[in-house]
Amino acid sequence: MKTICLYFEIHQNIHLKRYRFFEIGKDHYYFDDYENERGITETAERSYIPALRTFIEMAKTYGKEFKVAFSISGCALELLENYAPEVIELLQELNATGCVEFLAEPYSHGLSSLKNEDVFRDEVTRQAKKMKELFGKKPTVLRNSSLIYSDDIGDLVARMGYKGMIAEGAKHVLGWKSPHFLYHCNQNPNLKLLLRDYKLSDDISLRFNNSSWNEYPLFADTYMDWIAQLPEQEQIVNIFMELCALGIYQPLSSNILEFIKALPACAKQRGIVFATPSEIIARTKSVDQIDSPYPMSWNDEERDTSCWLGNVMQREAFEKLYSVAERVLICKDRRITHDWDCIQASNNFRFMTTKPMSVGMYRGIYDSPYDAFTNYMNILGDFINRVNALYPSEIENEELNALLTTIRNQGDEIEVKDKEISRLQSRLKKYEPEAEAEKPAKKAAEKPAKKAAEKPAKKAADKPAAKRTRKAAAKPEATPEPEA
């Protein structure tokens, strides 16, 4: 029984505004609000909303026979929350039908997996938490930004406890192997890999409306015939694309949604079923390991990271960005962490590419890669200054960590002691009313007894006070300790 795994990426870049170098240090707001609002509302209206409505309709018609998976980047989620909350509502409605799975991915849609393990972990955790909040289920399958995958990343993701990951079925990695099987990571067999069939995926996302394509016009039954005609053993067909493919890359006027709508019926006629990534992982055995010592992705003809890190400018920006990673992780300032997410997004690096493009390249507000680089470095310069202002750059990271740990430990200690104080004080209160109550009854006759009762109470009151002063004295002593 052949199984189709449909997956859609929802990601929109938070656009950076035109930021000149003389604004460094003066202006800490980096975003182009107008473009962000315009971009996301346009995408929502032309693509997300009609596409999600179609999926809901399909889920209602076919019930559990139709399955689909999504992943949403944190940046996109923020934009949707701000400007197009109806998309989230539609996603929740679709979620309620029970035929959807949401995947984990790095919050920023950035390249942290290639550079900094801690940042990657942090990002994924935050995004997964958000998925849990919105859709009630913690993701068990992960997809990295633009399907970047290498052996090391696989190992890291497995250690984070994910059961599966989706990746590109890149020819240079697969060789003679077919993407129509389940594979596993060569570092850790517990991490299963679903590989994208780029031919079948691109037929929809790139070529559907291309009238010079020899298969144009493409109909759902022809498409399903192709899948049905695959060799008997090849059971899994992974069709992954961006959700914008439906409506933006391929306009709605091309009837792409009608095509999608017809897929389940045509599949049923041919005995083909749909499943989500985790279902496939649960019920299928992996046939082999995948060796990918170098990172691969779903971008460009090369399917590697060259469109983000191909030239010296991109690498410079990338190194500079992650040079402050550890400090940003320590930092609890919400504005800094938010800006950090936005400037990490891979799109910012994509704008700086100097690769010759066969198709027209979208560069946002920039008219050349140099312009994109200049603007990004200005923003990054300001951002790094802000981080350094919080934690002076002369202090080594380790030292800083030690200091922060000391402060945190002291905080914990103070908390414990505060509890102790309040406990003792409440006990003291218990004693006092008793003493008061005894007073009128025993009056003058028991004067020495009263004095005796007062004494322990005084002692109890003195004790925490003494403690507190001792602590206050200890504090300044404790801080310089690690420096020495």
Add this chain to the structure above:
Amino acid sequence: MFGWEFPPHVFGGLATANYGIAQGLHAQGDIETILCLPRPFGDEDRSACKIVGMNSVPIAWRDVNYDYVQQRIGNIMSPDDYYRYREHIYADFNYMHVNDLGCMEFAGGYPGNLHEEINNYSIIAGVVARTEQFDIIHAHDWLTYPAGIHAKQVSGRPLVIHVHATDFDRSRGNVNPTVYSIERNGMDHADCIMCVSELTRQTVINHYGQDPAKCFAMHNAVYPLAPELQEIVDKRLPYKDRKEKVVTFLGRITMQKGPEYFIEAAKRVLDRTNNVRFCFAGSGDMMNAMIEMAAAYGIADRCHFPGFMKGKQVFEIFRDSDVYVMPSVSEPFGISPLEAMQSGVPSIISKQSGCAEILDKCIKTDYWDIDAMADAMYSLCTNPALHEYLQVEGKKEVDGITWEKVGERIRRLYDQCLERY
């Protein structure tokens, strides 16, 4: 081919372009070029073309002996040619200011009586056109258009004119009517118009009312650096060792080149940093105004005006520069960014220049967008990665722009032109 100037006696960009085109055509193998110059000095490179000195072509009969001619003009052309031309004098020009050889003197360059020289040049062109055998006439810039038209009328061969600049670029719209009429007349008579850029082509089409079908963009190129210049350029200090960055403007300090935008941008950069210096290499009518402007902004200590640069000095300036800026308001082509990039200096050029059409590995801004220009300068002075990328890739790109390729394209247009004729 009719030209006005030729290296090594350079007055403007025209000379280098003439030389390049001559070399490019020579590289085609089967093209012979006769280049007419008003006043050659005898030390020109004659490997690619035969040079005819218009000041030694007789227009009035004089009976002079061989040795005398040899002694007088031997360094420019052979006495045999003199006699050959003498056979083809077509009218009595004794009323003109002719010398003892029956020739007219030229001051060369761009003297005050330029219009008179242009006229004389075209009279002599009639003699040359009657003497020589040729297939096509190629006239460079408006000074030689009358000569080209004359030669066309005499010989009946097709006329190609090469527009290196128009009066619209030089005057920002306030054209000199005499110059305009000469330009317009030349274009009207031409069978093919080659413009140094698409920008110029549009001017020719829109302001001179020419048929777009006979106008073609023919971008210039550069010659690989001569070894002695390469040597100068190679002495550049590595980026990281250059504590003070130098941003250079090179060209005539006139309205057309947009020097005031350079100062405005410099001001913005200097508000932020103080390890950048700005160099104005060149002279022109706006020089004093620019010095005053720098002083008024309080950045005069960081702006330097070394004056007009030529030959080697240009490359010494490039060697010591980190950024080259050409903020031209209107530039038909602009060959100096190519030379800067050849010398390993990343360039910022205005989108209103012709060379922006063929360059990719440089930063392009609108000339009026001072903020963008300042941002680009600052970025190149502070980001080693961007500087390195543009330095390396820019050089590679310019190395691919050769006169041989231009020669090939000109050749193709010649063929087309002859086919139609």
